[in-house]
Amino acid sequence: MLTMDDIVRDGHPSLRKPADEVILPASDEDKEILNKMLEFVKNSQNPELAEKFGLRPGIGLAAPQINVSKRMIAVHVHDDKGNLYSYALFNPKIISHSIERAYLPGGEGCLSVDEQIPGYVPRYARITVTATNVDGEKIKLRLKGLPAIVFQHEIDHLNGVMFYDHINKEDPFAEIQDANPLS
Ligand SMILES: CNC(=O)c1cccc(C)c1Nc1nc(N2CCN(c3ccccc3Cl)CC2)nc(N2CSC[C@H]2C(=O)NC)n1
Numbered sequence: 182m183l184t185m186d187d188i189v190r191d192g193h194p195s196l197r198k199p200a201d202e203v204i205l206p207a208s209d210e211d212k213e214i215l216n217k218m219l220e221f222v223k224n225s226q227n228p229e230l231a232e233k234f235g236l237r238p239g240i241g242l243a244a245p246q247i248n249v250s251k252r253m254i255a256v257h258v259h260d261d262k263g264n265l266y267s268y269a270l271f272n273p274k275i276i277s278h279s280i281e282r283a284y285l286p287g288g289e290g291c292l293s294v295d296e297q298i299p300g301y302v303p304r305y306a307r308i309t310v311t312a313t314n315v316d317g318e319k320i321k322l323r324l325k326g327l328p329a330i331v332f333q334h335e336i337d338h339l340n341g342v343m344f345y346d347h348i349n350k351e352d353p354f355a356e357i358q359d360a361n362p363l364s
Pocket residue numbers: 225226227238239240241285287288289290291292297298299330331334
């Protein structure tokens with residue numbers, strides 16, 4: 182199983198390199214890696230396992246964070262209605278998004294960034310994502326709320342972008358145009 186020892190930290194070149202498209206159909210190795218990524222995110226949310234293996238809780242993970250420069254992400258998150266969004270995806274792509282933006286009032290955290298970096302991270306409020314799931318099926322997702330935020334955070338990792346790149350340097354808590362804070 183993956184642990185925090187497998188997660189590279191800010192400053193590692195893998196986090197600033199655009200990741201490569203995964204050649205489909207995916208190899209057994211790539212499927213194995215992606216399944217382990219989803220397992221890690223689930224484990225990190227389980228108090229017993231997180232405690233036992235020293236896992237920091239997260240709701241998403243991108244392959245560059247485990248030093249695999251491939252376009253693969255895993256997300257395991259509930260929206261505010263309690264719907265579960267649990268996905269292990271190859272080559273996710275945002276094909277459209279709202280003008281309206283949203284952000285987490287508590288800011289964002291990242292498993293590859295050990296310190297807290299305060300500030301609002303402007304995201305699109307709604308996005309449409311296409312991808313191929315670990316079973317090789319093409320999917321299209323229309324996302325809003327926390328799932329939309331997490332997908333944008335993880336897809337940023339595939340493009341070498343870190344959440345704090347989006348924070349207003351002059352005023353980290355400056356009002357964001359056309360944005361709603363997520364409740
Ligand atoms: C600096 N302030 C903050 O971090 C921050 C501060 C307050 C509120 C929020 C909402 C913040 N922000 C934030 N909180 C999270 N978690 C909340 C707790 N949760 C969790 C914890 C324990 C068990 C189960 C679970 Cl589910 C795990 C996830 N996760 C992310 N991000 C940004 S998008 C990718 C995602 C990620 O997985 N990061 C590791 N941001």
